[in-house]
Amino acid sequence: MSEAQSLVADVPEASNQMTHREILEALSGLLLAMFVAMISSTVVTNALPRIVADLKGSQTGYTWVIVATLLAMTATTPIWGKLADLFSKKLLVQLSLSIFIAGSLVAGISPNMGTLIGARLVQGLGVGGLMALVQIVIASMVSPRDLGRYSGYMGAVFAAATVSGPLIGGLVADSALGWRGCFFIGLPFGVAAFVLLQKTLHLPVVKRDVSVDYLGATLIMAGVSLLLVWVSLAGNQYAWLSGTSALLVGGGVVLIAIAVFVEARVAREPVIPLDLFKDRTIVLATLASVFVGIAMFASTVYLSQFFQLARGMSPTKAGLMSIALVGGLLVSSVVSGRAISMTGRWKVWLAASMIFVVAGCALLGTIDETTNLVLVGVYMALLGIGVGGSMQNLVIPVQNIVSLADLGAASSLVAFFRSIGGTVGVAALGALLSAQVSDKVASGLKGLGIDGGGQQAHGIPDLSTLPAPIRAVFEHAFGASIAELFLVSVPFAALALVCVLFIKEVPLRTTLHSTDQVAAQGTG
Structure with a gap:
């Protein structure tokens, strides 16, 4: 309890020193930093096919541009959280921003795929820090009673980055800046966030007796x-x-x-507290998070390839197509969140959301290069509805049953394993996509009387430079193979649904003891 008491002592100290206006000023820098972290992932998605084609990369390279950031972010997020208990939170946020900016600069001037993947790894280190530290800093300057007052701003930033990222990435990739501009576009925001934090964020540095694993x-x-x-x-x-x-x-x-x-x-203080796995609800929610991570992260990452390489769209048009998925996600996350808060019942919403994920993946498993785009949009919206209602709400049953002292550790555990599932899923399905595309392209080119097609099949082509018959071979290969990824995702989504159905629904808490709540906010 000594750590909890020290946290309690910190929060009122910080919040009493800061007026509402001062909090908003500091929040502006923090939210700008969070926007930089979020948009770094979404802005590059629709530019990736063009990036990999320009750098003469392969499908494996495409996969690792995503995996490198996810892996670095997942592995380092818990460490950043521990460091926040040892050093200045403001300094750590600025350090995270600096690491992200350095990674972005290198990514933007990368001459080859190896350099780009290394730069994305550095970006992931910075993003991991930003994602962990922003929430910790907000909790340290705002009392728990007032935290809800400011949480809406965080939701707005997440929504803005999710919606605008693919569109901005597509527009920039099609502009005079080219795909390299997608890595440079976050730099002004990062520098602005650094300056704002230096000017507006003033927190006491309180070192606690913690051990970084x-x-x-x-x-x-x-x-x-x-x-x-x-x-x-x-x-x-x-x-x-x-x-x-x-x-x-x-x-x-x-x-x-x-x-x-x-x-x-x-x-002494493990990254993954294994004692938490003694509880059935935590085990089931964690397994569900892994399966959801595989199904939603892995399958959606490759949608931009479908639109650009199977349908011949520009990055901008591919970004516009993502509105169907993101729109479903935003509506469902808002509606389900409010409904759960009003009724106190979460299981029906979580189960329904997982059914939508299963249905969306199954329907997207039927598409190919000739499928009506309206139908594709409807299928994407269904998947988005499922993802929006399950992604964040999966942590609710865990938070509801653990002791308040373990609230932060249990919450981060679910997020950690969801990221692990997504990272492994992206890599595994990327390998499957590479193998399937290679086989289909080699077979298609052989049918055209072209030998040696297997060597071409591992690359990401620039469709505009290919003769029409060869272009049709690649479009069919990517269209059919990406659909197969969604079919592979269906069993994982179904397993997540089974896990949810076996979680016992316990009435949600309506009150929290203030001391424990502050401790939970400080450690989570």
Whole structure:
């Protein structure tokens, strides 16, 4: 309780020193930083096919441009949270911004895929810090009673970045700036956020007796990375059943096993508190989060490839098509959130949302390069409705049953495993897409009497430069193969639904003890 009491002491101190106007001024810099973090992921999505084609990359490279950021963000987010208890939160936010800006600069001038993937890894380090620290800083300067007053601003920023990112990315990629402008566009926002924070954010630096589990986080990241490398490259660079595969899988499993031992026996404050898994609700919600991460992150990442490589759209038009998915997501997240708050019942909304995810993935599994775009939009909207109602609400049953002292750890646990699921899903489905496209292109080109098609099949083509018959081969290959990704996602979405159905619905709490609530806000 000593840590909780110290947190209680901090929050009133900060909030008493800051008026509503001062909080809003500081919030402007924090929310701008969060906008930078969010838009860095969404703005590049519709430019990726053009980026990879221009840098002569492969489908595996396309996948790792996404995976690198997700992996770095997932692995480092808990560490940033711990560092916030040791050093100046303001300094850490500015450091995160600086790391992100440096990664963006390198990404924008990348001469090849290797440099770009490395730069995206650096971006992920910064994004992980921003995502963790912004919420911690807000909780440290606003009392729990007033926190709801400011949470709407965060929701608006998330919505703005989600909606505008793909559209801005498409427009910039089609402009004179080209795809490199997608990495530069966040720089002015990042610099502005840095300056605003320097001018408006003033918090006391209170060091607490905490232990940062660097070893556990490093082992988890290393073990998952080896497995992701294996999944991404097997079948292309080496055989699935080969010595290289055995080394990568064996190494990954051993590292993860050591990480589990460290988390259970060695770490004073583990990244993943294993004691939480003694509760059935936490186990089921965590499993559901992994399956949802696989289904929604992995499948939606490749939609921009469908529109650009199977339908021949420009990045701008592909961005406009994303409105159907994002629109469903926003409506469902707002409606389900308000309904749960009003009625106190979450299970019916969560189960219904998961049914929409299953249906959306199944219907998108039927599309190809000839499917009516209105139908594709309807299917995307259904998936968006499911994602919006399940993504954030999955944490509710966990928050409702854990002790208030464990609220922050349990909440971050669900988010952590959702990100792990998404990272693994993106890599695995990317490998599947590469193999399927390669086979279909090689077969199609052979049908046209063109030999050596297998070598071309692993690349991301510039459709505008291809003769019509060859272009049709690639469009069919990407259209049919991306549809197969959604079909593969269906079982995972169904497993998430089963997990939700087996979670016992406990009436939601209507009150929280103020001391514990402050502690939860400070640690989560």
